[in-house]
Amino acid sequence: xxxxxxxxxxxxxxFSFEECLWFLDRNYDECLHTLKEMKIIxxxxxxxxxxxxxxxxxxxxxxxxxxxxxxxxxxxxxxxxSKKGKVTxxxxxxxxxxxxxxxxxxxxxxxxxxxxxxxxxDKRLDYMPDEYRGLRLIGIVDLFExxxxxxxxxxxxxxxxxxxxxRLVEKYGAKIEWEGVTHYLFxxxxxxxxxxxxxxxxxxxxxxxxxxxxxTAQAFVEGTIxxxxxxxxxxxxxxxxxxxxxxxxxxxxxxxxxxxTLREPSCIPHGDTGLLTALAKHSVIKERSEVEKIARFFKKxxxxxxxxVFYLWRSLAGPGRNLTTPNLNPKG
DNA sequence: CGCCAGGAGTGGA
DNA sequence: TCCACTCATGGC
Numbered sequence: 001x002x003x004x005x006x007x008x009x010x011x012x013x014x015f016s017f018e019e020c021l022w023f024l025d026r027n028y029d030e031c032l033h034t035l036k037e038m039k040i041i042x043x044x045x046x047x048x049x050x051x052x053x054x055x056x057x058x059x060x061x062x063x064x065x066x067x068x069x070x071x072x073x074x075x076x077x078x079x080x081x082s083k084k085g086k087v088t089x090x091x092x093x094x095x096x097x098x099x100x101x102x103x104x105x106x107x108x109x110x111x112x113x114x115x116x117x118x119x120x121x122d123k124r125l126d127y128m129p130d131e132y133r134g135l136r137l138i139g140i141v142d143l144f145e146x147x148x149x150x151x152x153x154x155x156x157x158x159x160x161x162x163x164x165x166x167r168l169v170e171k172y173g174a175k176i177e178w179e180g181v182t183h184y185l186f187x188x189x190x191x192x193x194x195x196x197x198x199x200x201x202x203x204x205x206x207x208x209x210x211x212x213x214x215x216t217a218q219a220f221v222e223g224t225i226x227x228x229x230x231x232x233x234x235x236x237x238x239x240x241x242x243x244x245x246x247x248x249x250x251x252x253x254x255x256x257x258x259x260x261t262l263r264e265p266s267c268i269p270h271g272d273t274g275l276l277t278a279l280a281k282h283s284v285i286k287e288r289s290e291v292e293k294i295a296r297f298f299k300k301x302x303x304x305x306x307x308x309v310f311y312l313w314r315s316l317a318g319p320g321r322n323l324t325t326p327n328l329n330p331k332g
Numbered sequence: 333c334g335c336c337a338g339g340a341g342t343g344g345a
Numbered sequence: 346t347c348c349a350c351t352c353a354t355g356g357c
Contacts, residue, residue, distance in 0.1 A: 150338080157337040160355050206353045208340075250340050274338050313338075 006063040009099055014112050016134020017057035023138050026317060028158060031166040031184055041067070043176050043183045046097050048072045050176045051090070052183055055102065064102060066090060068178050107136040107263070115304045119311075122300070124282045128311050137310045140260040143227045144220050145186040147246070150253040151212045152205075167203040168192075168213075189220035212248025219246055227261070236264055259306040266305045268298055278312035 011017075017038070025035055033042040040055040052068040069090065090098070103109055116129040140146035152168070153161040172187035172195065192213060200210035219225050225242060233239045239262070243254040252269045259267040269275060276288045284297050301308045 151340095153337090154339040155337065155352085156339095156354065157356060159337090161338080163355085204354065208352060212340085248340065252339055256338075269338075272338055273336080316338095 006065045007095055007099055009062040009064065009103060009108060011057065011060045011062055012108060012111065014116065014134055015108065015136065017062075019132060019135035020106060020138060023135065023314070029162045029166060031162075031169050032186060034181065034183065041178070041183065043174075043185050044098060044101055045072065045174070045185050046101070047094060049090075049094070050174060050185060051094075051098060052176050052178050053098070053102075062102070062106075062108070064099065066098075068176060070176050072174070101141055104263075105139055105141050107139060110136070112136070112307065115301075115307050118301055118304060124284065125311075128315070132311060132314055135311070135314060137259070137263075137307055139263060140257075142186065143230070143257065143261045144189050144216070146257040146261045147216050147243075147249065147253070148186070148192075148213055150256050151209055151216065151248050154209070154248075154253070164203070164205060164209075168200075168205075171203070189217040192217035193221040208248065212246075215247050216249075230262060236266065239264070259309070264306060265303050268294075268305050268309060270294075272309075274313050274316055275309055278316050281315070282312070 021035060021038065021040070024030065024033060024040060033040055035041075038056060042053060042055070044051045044053065049072055050070045051066060052070075054065045054067055056063050056065075116133075119125045119128050140149060148168075149161075149165065152164050156164075169184045169186060172191045174185045174187075174191075175182050176185070177183070195214060195217075197207065197210040197214065200213065201207065205213070225246065230239050230242060233242060236258070239258060240251065240254040243249050243257060244251065249257075252271055255264075255267040255269040256272075258264040259269070270291075276285070279285045279294060279297070280288070285293050298305050298308070
Protein backbone atom coordinates (compact mmCIF):
# COMPACT_ATOMS: atom_id res chain seq x y z
CA UNK A 1 0.00 0.00 0.00
CA UNK A 2 2.89 2.32 -0.59
CA UNK A 3 1.33 5.11 -2.56
CA UNK A 4 4.74 6.32 -3.69
CA UNK A 5 4.76 3.36 -6.06
CA UNK A 6 1.35 4.21 -7.42
CA UNK A 7 0.82 5.25 -11.01
CA UNK A 8 -0.36 8.80 -11.35
CA UNK A 9 -2.79 10.57 -13.61
CA UNK A 10 -2.97 14.34 -13.42
CA UNK A 11 -6.53 15.55 -12.88
CA UNK A 12 -8.14 18.26 -14.96
CA UNK A 13 -9.96 21.23 -13.48
CA UNK A 14 -13.69 20.69 -12.97
CA PHE A 15 -13.09 17.17 -11.79
CA SER A 16 -14.61 15.87 -8.58
CA PHE A 17 -13.69 12.41 -7.40
CA GLU A 18 -16.57 12.53 -4.92
CA GLU A 19 -19.12 13.22 -7.66
CA CYS A 20 -17.74 10.34 -9.71
CA LEU A 21 -17.86 8.06 -6.69
CA TRP A 22 -21.45 9.06 -6.17
CA PHE A 23 -22.30 7.90 -9.67
CA LEU A 24 -20.32 4.69 -9.30
CA ASP A 25 -22.31 3.85 -6.21
CA ARG A 26 -25.84 5.26 -6.53
CA ASN A 27 -27.03 2.59 -4.08
CA TYR A 28 -27.17 0.02 -6.83
CA ASP A 29 -25.75 -3.47 -6.66
CA GLU A 30 -22.84 -2.92 -9.04
CA CYS A 31 -20.67 -5.99 -9.56
CA LEU A 32 -17.90 -4.61 -11.77
CA HIS A 33 -16.26 -2.42 -9.18
CA THR A 34 -16.11 -2.04 -5.42
CA LEU A 35 -16.00 1.16 -3.41
CA LYS A 36 -14.07 1.20 -0.19
CA GLU A 37 -12.92 4.17 1.84
CA MET A 38 -12.99 6.64 -1.04
CA LYS A 39 -11.22 4.19 -3.27
CA ILE A 40 -12.43 2.38 -6.36
CA ILE A 41 -11.34 -1.23 -6.75
CA UNK A 42 -11.80 -2.56 -10.25
CA UNK A 43 -10.44 -5.34 -12.42
CA UNK A 44 -9.23 -4.68 -15.94
CA UNK A 45 -8.26 -7.07 -18.68
CA UNK A 46 -5.34 -6.24 -20.91
CA UNK A 47 -2.83 -8.13 -22.99
CA UNK A 48 -3.60 -11.55 -21.59
CA UNK A 49 -3.68 -10.40 -17.99
CA UNK A 50 -6.24 -9.53 -15.37
CA UNK A 51 -5.21 -6.51 -13.38
CA UNK A 52 -6.87 -5.49 -10.14
CA UNK A 53 -6.31 -1.86 -9.22
CA UNK A 54 -7.34 0.60 -6.58
CA UNK A 55 -7.97 4.17 -7.61
CA UNK A 56 -8.05 7.17 -5.33
CA UNK A 57 -7.67 10.90 -5.62
CA UNK A 58 -5.00 12.90 -3.91
CA UNK A 59 -4.60 16.59 -4.52
CA UNK A 60 -4.79 17.05 -8.26
CA UNK A 61 -3.81 13.51 -9.11
CA UNK A 62 -5.41 10.14 -9.41
CA UNK A 63 -3.32 7.45 -7.73
CA UNK A 64 -3.64 4.06 -9.36
CA UNK A 65 -2.26 1.18 -7.41
CA UNK A 66 -1.89 -2.27 -8.94
CA UNK A 67 -3.09 -4.70 -6.28
CA UNK A 68 -2.74 -7.92 -8.20
CA UNK A 69 -2.09 -9.23 -11.67
CA UNK A 70 -2.97 -12.65 -12.93
CA UNK A 71 -2.29 -14.39 -16.19
CA UNK A 72 -5.42 -15.01 -18.17
CA UNK A 73 -6.24 -18.60 -19.02
CA UNK A 74 -8.38 -19.56 -21.97
CA UNK A 75 -10.73 -21.61 -19.85
CA UNK A 76 -11.62 -21.16 -16.24
CA UNK A 77 -12.61 -24.75 -15.79
CA UNK A 78 -10.39 -27.76 -15.39
CA UNK A 79 -6.75 -28.32 -16.00
CA UNK A 80 -5.72 -24.96 -17.33
CA UNK A 81 -5.98 -23.53 -13.83
CA SER A 82 -2.40 -24.58 -13.24
CA LYS A 83 -1.36 -22.10 -15.89
CA LYS A 84 -2.59 -19.27 -13.73
CA GLY A 85 0.28 -17.52 -12.15
CA LYS A 86 1.51 -14.30 -10.75
CA VAL A 87 2.76 -11.71 -13.12
CA THR A 88 5.71 -9.98 -11.58
CA UNK A 89 5.30 -6.58 -13.10
CA UNK A 90 3.66 -4.58 -15.80
CA UNK A 91 5.56 -3.36 -18.82
CA UNK A 92 5.54 0.33 -19.55
CA UNK A 93 3.18 -0.41 -22.41
CA UNK A 94 0.79 -2.20 -20.04
CA UNK A 95 0.91 0.71 -17.63
CA UNK A 96 0.14 3.18 -20.37
CA UNK A 97 -2.78 1.09 -21.62
CA UNK A 98 -4.12 0.73 -18.09
CA UNK A 99 -3.98 4.46 -17.45
CA UNK A 100 -5.56 5.13 -20.84
CA UNK A 101 -8.45 2.84 -19.90
CA UNK A 102 -9.00 4.64 -16.62
CA UNK A 103 -8.72 8.03 -18.26
CA UNK A 104 -11.27 7.00 -20.85
CA UNK A 105 -13.57 5.43 -18.28
CA UNK A 106 -13.70 8.56 -16.11
CA UNK A 107 -13.48 10.98 -19.06
CA UNK A 108 -10.48 12.81 -17.65
CA UNK A 109 -9.26 14.39 -20.85
CA UNK A 110 -12.17 16.70 -21.48
CA UNK A 111 -12.44 20.37 -20.71
CA UNK A 112 -16.04 20.65 -19.56
CA UNK A 113 -15.97 24.38 -18.85
CA UNK A 114 -17.79 25.18 -22.14
CA UNK A 115 -20.60 22.91 -20.97
CA UNK A 116 -20.84 24.76 -17.67
CA UNK A 117 -20.92 28.06 -19.55
CA UNK A 118 -23.95 26.82 -21.48
CA UNK A 119 -25.68 25.60 -18.31
CA UNK A 120 -25.10 28.96 -16.67
CA UNK A 121 -27.03 30.63 -19.46
CA ASP A 122 -30.07 28.49 -18.69
CA LYS A 123 -32.14 29.62 -15.71
CA ARG A 124 -33.59 26.14 -15.26
CA LEU A 125 -30.23 24.40 -15.19
CA ASP A 126 -27.79 26.95 -13.87
CA TYR A 127 -27.76 25.22 -10.48
CA MET A 128 -26.03 22.22 -12.02
CA PRO A 129 -22.47 23.55 -12.25
CA ASP A 130 -22.66 24.17 -8.50
CA GLU A 131 -24.53 21.04 -7.44
CA TYR A 132 -22.69 18.58 -9.63
CA ARG A 133 -19.40 20.35 -10.31
CA GLY A 134 -16.75 17.95 -11.46
CA LEU A 135 -19.07 15.10 -12.33
CA ARG A 136 -17.73 13.37 -15.41
CA LEU A 137 -19.65 11.27 -17.89
CA ILE A 138 -18.57 7.89 -16.58
CA GLY A 139 -18.27 5.57 -19.55
CA ILE A 140 -18.17 1.91 -20.42
CA VAL A 141 -14.82 1.34 -22.08
CA ASP A 142 -15.73 -1.91 -23.80
CA LEU A 143 -18.32 -1.75 -26.58
CA PHE A 144 -19.52 -5.33 -26.10
CA GLU A 145 -20.10 -4.70 -22.41
CA UNK A 146 -21.95 -1.48 -23.18
CA UNK A 147 -24.26 -3.23 -25.65
CA UNK A 148 -24.98 -6.08 -23.25
CA UNK A 149 -25.66 -3.69 -20.39
CA UNK A 150 -28.13 -1.70 -22.46
CA UNK A 151 -29.91 -4.82 -23.63
CA UNK A 152 -30.20 -5.92 -20.02
CA UNK A 153 -31.49 -2.52 -18.93
CA UNK A 154 -34.15 -2.14 -21.60
CA UNK A 155 -37.65 -1.66 -20.23
CA UNK A 156 -36.95 -2.93 -16.71
CA UNK A 157 -36.17 -0.96 -13.61
CA UNK A 158 -32.51 -0.41 -12.84
CA UNK A 159 -32.58 -2.38 -9.63
CA UNK A 160 -33.63 -5.51 -11.50
CA UNK A 161 -31.19 -4.72 -14.32
CA UNK A 162 -28.27 -4.71 -11.88
CA UNK A 163 -29.48 -8.01 -10.44
CA UNK A 164 -29.55 -9.58 -13.90
CA UNK A 165 -26.11 -8.21 -14.71
CA UNK A 166 -24.68 -9.65 -11.51
CA ARG A 167 -26.08 -13.10 -12.33
CA LEU A 168 -24.57 -12.95 -15.81
CA VAL A 169 -21.20 -11.70 -14.61
CA GLU A 170 -20.88 -14.13 -11.72
CA LYS A 171 -21.73 -17.08 -13.92
CA TYR A 172 -19.76 -16.30 -17.09
CA GLY A 173 -17.22 -13.62 -16.21
CA ALA A 174 -13.62 -14.02 -15.14
CA LYS A 175 -12.79 -13.41 -11.52
CA ILE A 176 -9.81 -12.31 -9.53
CA GLU A 177 -9.57 -12.74 -5.77
CA TRP A 178 -8.11 -10.16 -3.42
CA GLU A 179 -8.17 -10.16 0.37
CA GLY A 180 -10.99 -12.65 0.49
CA VAL A 181 -13.18 -10.71 -1.96
CA THR A 182 -13.96 -11.83 -5.49
CA HIS A 183 -13.73 -9.16 -8.15
CA TYR A 184 -15.32 -9.81 -11.54
CA LEU A 185 -14.75 -8.87 -15.13
CA PHE A 186 -17.57 -8.61 -17.61
CA UNK A 187 -17.82 -11.77 -19.74
CA UNK A 188 -16.21 -11.55 -23.16
CA UNK A 189 -18.12 -12.22 -26.36
CA UNK A 190 -16.62 -15.70 -26.55
CA UNK A 191 -17.74 -16.34 -22.97
CA UNK A 192 -21.34 -15.68 -24.07
CA UNK A 193 -21.47 -16.78 -27.70
CA UNK A 194 -21.95 -20.43 -26.85
CA UNK A 195 -24.46 -20.25 -24.04
CA UNK A 196 -28.15 -21.08 -24.50
CA UNK A 197 -31.35 -19.11 -24.19
CA UNK A 198 -32.54 -21.66 -21.62
CA UNK A 199 -29.59 -20.90 -19.34
CA UNK A 200 -30.45 -17.22 -19.36
CA UNK A 201 -34.17 -17.86 -18.98
CA UNK A 202 -33.34 -19.78 -15.80
CA UNK A 203 -31.68 -16.58 -14.54
CA UNK A 204 -34.90 -14.63 -15.26
CA UNK A 205 -33.76 -13.04 -18.49
CA UNK A 206 -36.66 -12.70 -20.90
CA UNK A 207 -36.63 -14.80 -24.03
CA UNK A 208 -35.84 -11.77 -26.18
CA UNK A 209 -33.11 -10.38 -23.91
CA UNK A 210 -31.49 -13.81 -23.99
CA UNK A 211 -31.62 -13.98 -27.75
CA UNK A 212 -30.29 -10.43 -28.15
CA UNK A 213 -27.36 -11.05 -25.81
CA UNK A 214 -26.30 -14.29 -27.42
CA UNK A 215 -26.77 -12.86 -30.90
CA THR A 216 -24.64 -9.84 -30.04
CA ALA A 217 -21.94 -12.10 -28.60
CA GLN A 218 -21.92 -14.16 -31.78
CA ALA A 219 -21.73 -11.06 -33.94
CA PHE A 220 -18.65 -9.93 -32.02
CA VAL A 221 -17.05 -13.38 -32.25
CA GLU A 222 -17.70 -13.48 -35.97
CA GLY A 223 -16.43 -9.95 -36.39
CA THR A 224 -19.67 -8.66 -37.90
CA ILE A 225 -19.27 -5.66 -35.65
CA UNK A 226 -16.44 -4.32 -33.55
CA UNK A 227 -15.19 -1.15 -31.97
CA UNK A 228 -12.75 -0.87 -34.83
CA UNK A 229 -15.42 -1.18 -37.52
CA UNK A 230 -17.39 1.63 -35.88
CA UNK A 231 -14.31 3.83 -35.68
CA UNK A 232 -13.94 3.41 -39.42
CA UNK A 233 -17.34 4.90 -40.18
CA UNK A 234 -17.58 8.55 -41.22
CA UNK A 235 -20.35 9.96 -39.05
CA UNK A 236 -22.73 9.50 -36.15
CA UNK A 237 -25.61 8.37 -38.30
CA UNK A 238 -23.68 5.57 -39.96
CA UNK A 239 -22.43 4.37 -36.59
CA UNK A 240 -25.99 4.37 -35.25
CA UNK A 241 -27.14 2.37 -38.26
CA UNK A 242 -24.31 -0.13 -37.94
CA UNK A 243 -25.24 -0.83 -34.33
CA UNK A 244 -28.92 -1.10 -35.18
CA UNK A 245 -28.18 -3.97 -37.53
CA UNK A 246 -27.94 -6.06 -34.37
CA UNK A 247 -31.18 -7.56 -33.12
CA UNK A 248 -32.17 -5.86 -29.91
CA UNK A 249 -30.28 -2.66 -30.62
CA UNK A 250 -32.62 0.21 -31.41
CA UNK A 251 -31.92 3.91 -31.61
CA UNK A 252 -32.00 4.31 -27.84
CA UNK A 253 -29.36 1.66 -27.26
CA UNK A 254 -27.26 2.83 -30.18
CA UNK A 255 -27.13 6.34 -28.76
CA UNK A 256 -26.51 5.11 -25.24
CA UNK A 257 -23.55 3.00 -26.33
CA UNK A 258 -22.09 5.67 -28.59
CA UNK A 259 -22.27 8.07 -25.66
CA UNK A 260 -20.74 5.71 -23.13
CA THR A 261 -18.11 3.97 -25.24
CA LEU A 262 -17.23 6.07 -28.28
CA ARG A 263 -17.94 9.24 -26.34
CA GLU A 264 -19.92 10.81 -29.11
CA PRO A 265 -20.69 14.27 -27.76
CA SER A 266 -24.09 14.68 -29.40
CA CYS A 267 -26.06 11.57 -28.51
CA ILE A 268 -29.61 11.93 -27.26
CA PRO A 269 -31.28 8.66 -26.28
CA HIS A 270 -34.65 9.80 -27.59
CA GLY A 271 -37.62 8.33 -25.81
CA ASP A 272 -35.58 7.55 -22.73
CA THR A 273 -38.01 7.57 -19.88
CA GLY A 274 -35.53 9.04 -17.41
CA LEU A 275 -34.63 11.83 -19.79
CA LEU A 276 -38.30 12.71 -20.31
CA THR A 277 -38.93 12.69 -16.58
CA ALA A 278 -35.98 15.00 -15.99
CA LEU A 279 -37.07 17.40 -18.75
CA ALA A 280 -40.55 17.54 -17.24
CA LYS A 281 -39.15 18.17 -13.77
CA HIS A 282 -37.15 21.07 -15.10
CA SER A 283 -40.25 22.44 -16.88
CA VAL A 284 -38.66 22.07 -20.29
CA ILE A 285 -41.68 20.05 -21.37
CA LYS A 286 -45.12 19.43 -19.95
CA GLU A 287 -46.04 16.34 -21.93
CA ARG A 288 -43.74 13.49 -22.82
CA SER A 289 -44.77 13.79 -26.45
CA GLU A 290 -43.34 17.24 -27.06
CA VAL A 291 -40.64 16.05 -29.41
CA GLU A 292 -40.05 19.35 -31.20
CA LYS A 293 -39.75 21.21 -27.92
CA ILE A 294 -37.05 18.79 -26.82
CA ALA A 295 -35.20 19.23 -30.08
CA ARG A 296 -35.30 23.00 -29.69
CA PHE A 297 -34.04 22.73 -26.12
CA PHE A 298 -31.10 20.54 -27.08
CA LYS A 299 -30.09 22.85 -29.92
CA LYS A 300 -28.67 25.28 -27.39
CA UNK A 301 -26.32 22.55 -26.19
CA UNK A 302 -24.84 21.50 -29.50
CA UNK A 303 -21.73 19.46 -28.91
CA UNK A 304 -22.67 18.80 -25.29
CA UNK A 305 -25.93 16.88 -25.71
CA UNK A 306 -24.47 13.70 -24.23
CA UNK A 307 -23.18 15.53 -21.18
CA UNK A 308 -26.48 17.28 -20.74
CA VAL A 309 -28.34 13.97 -20.83
CA PHE A 310 -25.95 12.57 -18.25
CA TYR A 311 -26.46 15.56 -15.96
CA LEU A 312 -30.24 15.35 -16.39
CA TRP A 313 -30.11 11.71 -15.35
CA ARG A 314 -27.98 12.78 -12.42
CA SER A 315 -30.67 15.23 -11.39
CA LEU A 316 -33.20 12.44 -10.97
CA ALA A 317 -31.38 10.99 -8.00
CA GLY A 318 -30.41 12.56 -4.72
CA PRO A 319 -28.68 14.01 -2.99
CA GLY A 320 -29.00 17.30 -4.70
CA ARG A 321 -31.65 19.87 -5.24
CA ASN A 322 -35.07 18.32 -4.96
CA LEU A 323 -36.99 19.63 -7.91
CA THR A 324 -40.27 18.03 -6.95
CA THR A 325 -40.74 20.50 -4.12
CA PRO A 326 -42.64 23.67 -4.98
CA ASN A 327 -40.47 26.35 -6.45
CA LEU A 328 -40.45 29.31 -4.09
CA ASN A 329 -38.76 31.52 -6.61
CA PRO A 330 -41.46 33.97 -7.81
CA LYS A 331 -39.90 33.93 -11.26
CA GLY A 332 -41.01 30.31 -11.53
C1' DC B 333 -54.06 -5.09 -8.45
C1' DG B 334 -52.22 -1.64 -11.77
C1' DC B 335 -48.68 0.94 -13.61
C1' DC B 336 -44.16 1.96 -14.73
C1' DA B 337 -39.14 0.77 -15.38
C1' DG B 338 -32.45 4.00 -18.65
C1' DG B 339 -37.05 -0.44 -25.41
C1' DA B 340 -37.35 -3.27 -29.31
C1' DG B 341 -39.45 -6.45 -32.68
C1' DT B 342 -43.35 -7.70 -35.21
C1' DG B 343 -47.40 -7.49 -37.99
C1' DG B 344 -51.13 -5.07 -39.96
C1' DA B 345 -53.18 -0.82 -41.85
C1' DT C 346 -44.44 5.19 -42.27
C1' DC C 347 -47.27 4.60 -38.16
C1' DC C 348 -49.74 2.27 -34.70
C1' DA C 349 -50.95 -1.56 -31.41
C1' DC C 350 -49.51 -5.43 -29.45
C1' DT C 351 -46.19 -8.37 -27.03
C1' DC C 352 -42.48 -9.47 -24.20
C1' DA C 353 -40.95 -10.52 -18.65
C1' DT C 354 -40.25 -9.25 -14.03
C1' DG C 355 -39.55 -6.32 -9.98
C1' DG C 356 -40.67 -2.13 -7.35
C1' DC C 357 -43.92 0.69 -5.54
